[in-house]
Amino acid sequence: MREIVLLPGEEIHLAGAVVRAAAQLPSAPSSPTALRDFLNSMPVHEQEDFAARCGKSLGYLRLVAYGHRRCRESLAINIDRESGSTVRLQDLRPDVDWRHVQSVKLEAADA
Numbered sequence: 497m498r499e500i501v502l503l504p505g506e507e508i509h510l511a512g513a514v515v516r517a518a519a520q521l522p523s524a525p526s527s528p529t530a531l532r533d534f535l536n537s538m539p540v541h542e543q544e545d546f547a548a549r550c551g552k553s554l555g556y557l558r559l560v561a562y563g564h565r566r567c568r569e570s571l572a573i574n575i576d577r578e579s580g581s582t583v584r585l586q587d588l589r590p591d592v593d594w595r596h597v598q599s600v601k602l603e604a605a606d607a
Contacts, residue, residue: 530583531575532561550574560588569597 535543535557547554551574559565567575569592572585586594 530587531557531567534579534583535561546578549578 535546535554538546540554543557544554547557550557550571552571556565557575560567560571567588569585569589572588572592575583575588576585585592
């Protein structure tokens with residue numbers, strides 16, 4: 497059996513039926529609205545520079561911003577840092593206990 501993966505909003509015609517993907521991926525527990533708004537507030541060349549500083553392509557950041565890809569923790573940290581906390585890592589990944597991560601980092605730095 498062959499698996500067919502559709503992006504949100506895509507459709508295919510299969511055996512005389514139309515198969516449509518859901519409008520949004522249900523498995524992305526992030527709140528990317530702030531990232532989307534932040535990116536849209538800049539000209540494209542600044543968006544590309546921002547994406548490069550975050551270590552990703554602008555296309556990938558747009559997938560995160562529109563909820564099509566889950567934002568990894570390391571990317572959330574990069575976005576928070578490079579946006580000057582305009583886009584907060586807690587908003588990108590509310591499922592992560594960032595206070596714990598920060599306290600562990602501080603303890604390690606003190607040692």
